[in-house]
Amino acid sequence: MTAADVTLYHWEPNANSGKPMLALVEKGVEFGSHYINMLEFDQHKPEYLAINPQGTIPAMTHGDKVLTESTAIMEYVDEAFAGPALMPADPRDRWRIRWWMKFMDQWLGPSFSMIGWCTFVGPSLAHKSEAEREAMIARIPLPERRAAWRKAMFAEFSESELAESKRRIGVGVALIEEDLGKREYIACDEYSLADINLFNSLYGLPVGNPELCGPDKTPNIWRWLMAVYQRPAVQKTWALGQGRFTDRFNAIMQELS
Numbered sequence: 001m002t003a004a005d006v007t008l009y010h011w012e013p014n015a016n017s018g019k020p021m022l023a024l025v026e027k028g029v030e031f032g033s034h035y036i037n038m039l040e041f042d043q044h045k046p047e048y049l050a051i052n053p054q055g056t057i058p059a060m061t062h063g064d065k066v067l068t069e070s071t072a073i074m075e076y077v078d079e080a081f082a083g084p085a086l087m088p089a090d091p092r093d094r095w096r097i098r099w100w101m102k103f104m105d106q107w108l109g110p111s112f113s114m115i116g117w118c119t120f121v122g123p124s125l126a127h128k129s130e131a132e133r134e135a136m137i138a139r140i141p142l143p144e145r146r147a148a149w150r151k152a153m154f155a156e157f158s159e160s161e162l163a164e165s166k167r168r169i170g171v172g173v174a175l176i177e178e179d180l181g182k183r184e185y186i187a188c189d190e191y192s193l194a195d196i197n198l199f200n201s202l203y204g205l206p207v208g209n210p211e212l213c214g215p216d217k218t219p220n221i222w223r224w225l226m227a228v229y230q231r232p233a234v235q236k237t238w239a240l241g242q243g244r245f246t247d248r249f250n251a252i253m254q255e256l257s
């Protein structure tokens with residue numbers, strides 16, 4: 001089985017879609033890129049449901065294997081293919097990588113996601129009629145995703161849940177700043193899957209949360225962002241985007257360089 005048998009189904013290089021995209025590019029794995037336009041609900045069309053019946057992205061096929069869950073896909077990519085190791089050998093470093101990925105996936109990432117869905121994803125569908133939006137929601141296979149889309153499309157996120165997400169982002173950014181003061185990268189002195197995981201939610205911080213992140217406020221995050229932005233694989237990955245996320249990436253890269 002070779003890398004030529006790999007197809008990644010993804011949206012923009014951002015959050016969950018961006019994680020396996022960047023891991024594949026860092027490893028130098030050739031892959032077929034299948035863009036799923038999340039805002040057109042491609043992820044709920046029968047062609048994609050045949051790949052991932054849950055109707056969420058990303059998903060990856062390798063030969064006849066179908067892989068889902070962005071962090072687990074990254075671990076698979078690191079183990080299945082040659083190229084630079086994205087997990088170090090030391091057990092304590094590996095534990096810290098997994099600690100950070102769990103923290104992001106379960107605690108901090110969903111808060112970034114809620115703010116993004118409230119400010120960008122939901123409003124992007126405001127041009128559709130209420131009936132069209134209801135029909136889109138009715139096609140979503142997972143009840144929890146149906147609930148999330150309803151809140152985003154009809155601006156139903158409550159004040160208290162948005163406040164909790166903002167609180168978590170503040171706490172998370174402070175913790176990341178503290179740990180980046182202890183070592184070169186987030187989990188150890190080598191670039192790892194944990195950096196890929198975090199970068200996909202944090203690369204927009206200087207624009208999205210200037211009140212929390214900047215060269216004076218968070219010097220360790222700033223140093224880390226500058227180092228990660230400069231990686232050729234990171235630049236190649238964000239060039240695969242089709243819109244606003246790549247524009248934002250390019251604007252911040254100018255600011256950092």
Ligand SMILES: N[C@@H](CCC(=O)N[C@@H](CS)C(=O)NCC(=O)O)C(=O)O
Nearest residue numbers: 015016055056057058069070071145
């Ligand atoms: N835990 C999953 C989450 C997958 C997920 O919910 N992805 C979002 C995009 S970041 C999605 O597919 N949203 C589209 C939808 O719910 O219709 C992973 O990490 O892959």
